Amino acid sequence: MSIGIFSSLVTSGAGVPGVCSRHGEPAVLRKRVRFISKPPGWTYALLLCGALPFLIAVMVLRKEVKAEAWPFCAQCRQLHKQRTLIGWGLLLPLVLLIAITFAGVELGQTGLWLLLVAIVACAVGFGFLARGGYRLLPQGDVAQDGSAIGFKKAHPAFAAEAQAAYERAAQQHAAQQQTAWQANQQQAQAQQAALHAAYAPGTSQQPPQA
Numbered sequence: 001m002s003i004g005i006f007s008s009l010v011t012s013g014a015g016v017p018g019v020c021s022r023h024g025e026p027a028v029l030r031k032r033v034r035f036i037s038k039p040p041g042w043t044y045a046l047l048l049c050g051a052l053p054f055l056i057a058v059m060v061l062r063k064e065v066k067a068e069a070w071p072f073c074a075q076c077r078q079l080h081k082q083r084t085l086i087g088w089g090l091l092l093p094l095v096l097l098i099a100i101t102f103a104g105v106e107l108g109q110t111g112l113w114l115l116l117v118a119i120v121a122c123a124v125g126f127g128f129l130a131r132g133g134y135r136l137l138p139q140g141d142v143a144q145d146g147s148a149i150g151f152k153k154a155h156p157a158f159a160a161e162a163q164a165a166y167e168r169a170a171q172q173h174a175a176q177q178q179t180a181w182q183a184n185q186q187q188a189q190a191q192q193a194a195l196h197a198a199y200a201p202g203t204s205q206q207p208p209q210a
């Protein structure tokens, strides 16, 4: 299910659930995670002008939200290990091929095909490394305006905790506002009383002339 968490609540930690977003399981480790926004759709049109204008637009428009201690469950950790291992494994053919070439072994036409396969494996490997990284595992994207992080595939248990955390924070905020308002009222009343006492009838002081 889909849920959004206000960026301020992620940064402060007040809105961060105790379970992971993928599996809804209790956290066994917490990591610092930097969530980023996806580039707006129109920026892809810039690719017609080349990669550089696109990359500049993406960098300029990108919104970031840092979570100091994002929750990951045991399954998340397992997934991280698996994907990292597969990722590094897929980088190996290219490394081996380069090593063989440097060793002076002639591979001829076969070598070119092996190189092509190794390069494709390498690209897939980088994909595994990225998707197994703790930044992408939570599957959260910052909104274009940076106000919130959206989790489109959130586990219901995560969504429920996020909602509860939001309500707690909202109540706390309302209570703080109420306390501040009461303190202001009391201060105003005290000032009023002091003014009355100072200029009450029978005292020698007179109110200042306007």
Ligand SMILES: [Zn+2]
Binding pocket: 020, 021, 022, 023, 024, 025, 072, 073, 074, 075, 076, 077
């Ligand atoms: Zn998990």
